[in-house]
Amino acid sequence: DAGITQSPRHKVTETGTPVTLRCHQTENHRYMYWYRQDPGHGLRLIHYSYGVKDTDKGEVSDGYSVSRSKTEDFLLTLESATSSQTSVYFCAISPGGEYEKLFFGSGTQLSVL
């Protein structure tokens, strides 16, 4: 299995608080992604990164920010959590290009009360 670690695995927080989810990889892959999975919506791309300090928005980026200061770490921050951000968050990595294939982490279950 690809070396991807998401932390925390579960988190319960209150509306209005900031939350940071961490994705750590040991594969030295260039691309890293954050998705959220919700019933009836499948996986929706929040943000992704194509290199250190290089990030871009996905389909549902409002209310989220990301940072990638090292190849191996990709942080997702909910600046002020809302109940609509209750979801399962998946990090994925990929070597990109013709070797395109996503490797997924185990997910983080986030509940915003």
Next chain:
Amino acid sequence: AQSVTQLDSQVPVFEEAPVELRCNYSSSVSVYLFWYVQYPNQGLQLLLKYLSGSTLVKGINGFEAEFNKSQTSFHLRKPSVHISDTAEYFCAVSDQGGDDKIIFGKGTRLHILP
């Protein structure tokens, strides 16, 4: 921007019967196409992918998919399903030579009936 439509949210099928899960995509450029599977309470794993070349792609667990450029489709098929195929299946698209943004469809739940 690329997008994916999975036409069926749920597909029930009897064990040992054939199945087809439908996927259509939209993009202004050439694409890479993928099918991922998510078993209950697990993460996603790749079933198969189309990058170029032969339009018929074979994947793991007896699944295959056919890329049809004229119909912008990438339907997933299996000739005989097993109870262990119970899962959610996601189609995904990425623009070739683009920004490596990978967009998923909403998923299709495959229910295997005994």
